[in-house]
Amino acid sequence: MSKLVPAGAALVLALLPTTVPVVAADTIPLNATLAKNPFAYIPPQCWTVTQQTPASTARNPCYACHVDAPEPNFARDAALQTAYDFAETITENPWTNLFADRREQIGAVSDSDILDYVRHDNYRAPDGSIILDAALDKVPAAWDVNADGSWSGYRPDVYFNFDADGFDHAPDGTPTGWRAYAYKPLPGAFWPTNGSADDVAIRLPPAFRERADGTPDLAVYKLNLAILEALIKRKDVPIAPTDEVALGVDLDRDGTLGTARKVTFAYDPLNGVNMDWVGRARAGQEAGTAHLAALLFPEGTEFVHSVRYLDVAKDGAVVAAPRLKELRYARKTGWQTYGGLRLQAQRELIEAGRNPDDPEHFFGDIESGMSNGKAWRLQGFIEDAEGALRPQTYEESLTCMGCHGAIGRNVDSTISFGRKLDDDGAGSSWYRWSAERPLGALADADGEYARYLKENGAADEFRANVEALARFLGEDGSLDSSRVETLSQSVAPLTDPSAERALALDKAYRLIVEEQSYNKGRLPVLAPLDKAVHKSVEPGQPTGIETPITAMP
Numbered sequence: 001m002s003k004l005v006p007a008g009a010a011l012v013l014a015l016l017p018t019t020v021p022v023v024a025a026d027t028i029p030l031n032a033t034l035a036k037n038p039f040a041y042i043p044p045q046c047w048t049v050t051q052q053t054p055a056s057t058a059r060n061p062c063y064a065c066h067v068d069a070p071e072p073n074f075a076r077d078a079a080l081q082t083a084y085d086f087a088e089t090i091t092e093n094p095w096t097n098l099f100a101d102r103r104e105q106i107g108a109v110s111d112s113d114i115l116d117y118v119r120h121d122n123y124r125a126p127d128g129s130i131i132l133d134a135a136l137d138k139v140p141a142a143w144d145v146n147a148d149g150s151w152s153g154y155r156p157d158v159y160f161n162f163d164a165d166g167f168d169h170a171p172d173g174t175p176t177g178w179r180a181y182a183y184k185p186l187p188g189a190f191w192p193t194n195g196s197a198d199d200v201a202i203r204l205p206p207a208f209r210e211r212a213d214g215t216p217d218l219a220v221y222k223l224n225l226a227i228l229e230a231l232i233k234r235k236d237v238p239i240a241p242t243d244e245v246a247l248g249v250d251l252d253r254d255g256t257l258g259t260a261r262k263v264t265f266a267y268d269p270l271n272g273v274n275m276d277w278v279g280r281a282r283a284g285q286e287a288g289t290a291h292l293a294a295l296l297f298p299e300g301t302e303f304v305h306s307v308r309y310l311d312v313a314k315d316g317a318v319v320a321a322p323r324l325k326e327l328r329y330a331r332k333t334g335w336q337t338y339g340g341l342r343l344q345a346q347r348e349l350i351e352a353g354r355n356p357d358d359p360e361h362f363f364g365d366i367e368s369g370m371s372n373g374k375a376w377r378l379q380g381f382i383e384d385a386e387g388a389l390r391p392q393t394y395e396e397s398l399t400c401m402g403c404h405g406a407i408g409r410n411v412d413s414t415i416s417f418g419r420k421l422d423d424d425g426a427g428s429s430w431y432r433w434s435a436e437r438p439l440g441a442l443a444d445a446d447g448e449y450a451r452y453l454k455e456n457g458a459a460d461e462f463r464a465n466v467e468a469l470a471r472f473l474g475e476d477g478s479l480d481s482s483r484v485e486t487l488s489q490s491v492a493p494l495t496d497p498s499a500e501r502a503l504a505l506d507k508a509y510r511l512i513v514e515e516q517s518y519n520k521g522r523l524p525v526l527a528p529l530d531k532a533v534h535k536s537v538e539p540g541q542p543t544g545i546e547t548p549i550t551a552m553p
Helices: 010-015 078-082 103-108 111-118 131-137 218-233 280-287 338-354 394-398 448-456 466-470 481-488 499-515
Strands: 167-169 175-181 197-203 237-243 259-263 302-312 318-332 369-371 376-383 389-391
Touching: 103 499, 111 302, 111 318, 111 499, 175 218, 197 318, 218 237, 218 259, 302 499, 318 499, 369 394, 376 394, 448 481
Parallel strands: none
Antiparallel strands: 167 175, 175 197, 197 302, 237 259, 302 318, 318 376, 369 376, 376 389
């Protein structure tokens, strides 16, 4: 269900202590690089009960993350679907919030009170400025790890003010370089029906946004993003009619410089087949400072991901709330070749075999973020007890390393961009989710969500979302194939909660915020999951899943 060594800095393991300090105290200083739970990178979902009794059918939510990936992702971890591959030192489930009974507390919070809370924007001030950025001008001592009086980590600079093409702008109209995109969320936790709404934006370095002479050019930026999409998806990407002569690049690879209407994917460098960036990035490519490879992002690529509460619109529709639960940020800081990534994966396997019960080690802190050992640095901000955003602690950031480390689902340590909706060449998928363009309007054209329902027999990893599942059950309690088939028209019945459920999930999460008990789990649950989640497992305990699913549609 999880991987003992999901990611990390295997190249320097010889320099590290053999164990991570474990702290028994109830509280840890915000800026400490210590963890009560050094295995926090193994997420709560990996403790799911997949088989209620030896005679019952085993359900499989695990394949959403653990699959056999193509190179240069060398995880190929589909076999982890068959066993709880934990260390002997982590037999007890640390995510105790899954078993907390907060039903009485949830019921004590009125709908009006929670709506007032989630509708208060804790990220942007009334003038459009970023509250957290202003707080970092005078960095609190508890956040200042190196005690130099300034903040050396990511300064939030996305305004969530996206235009019709998905480009973000500051209040004065200045473009920030961020561009939002719509994507198909992984089945399970990322559906709003299971607790949160979100949006994601990408930003490439300045060279990718400029002509060869250094002049900013939006058309050049769009083309480089299309080239990147082709590389990550390994497929052709439609573009607006483009003059290849002016760029000096054969985008459609038809052998002539003319008018291109697509970026043609072609990557086989061993046989001299490659692609080119355009604008100033092409000069960087020739100079070796802007790399290009299939399934890898160029150095300097950034992602920003907001995780939000759920709001209820006047028409009763559930939408993303102004209030952020978290702001997540990632930046690719360097370049690793296929060969380098293969060597690192081999070393990680050797280390895992040598010290199977040791947790993975990650470098970083509250101020500079955390390295996943694969050229990415991740950083996050989360609500304090009063609801203001603060930097995540080392342990809170450690939870990011599992999903953005060595799991088969990843494409260069990321997930969402490889799942970006296909474009028609006119920017049709470059937008953020909104009431006008909701996630629920998507069609499950490839049958991925329908398959998840059938393989997992549930609408979430914990089999606790009875509301969504009930929409697909027949009178005898089994999946109704005709109802499941409706997902090919709209995924809303599966992804969108009722207003009642949305507000209950908001209330449940707000209680975790007030407790500041993120280290016990930050997923909102409406009732204890005593039968749905293991409280303890034996090392290598079978899940009951005998034949793993190696890949998703």
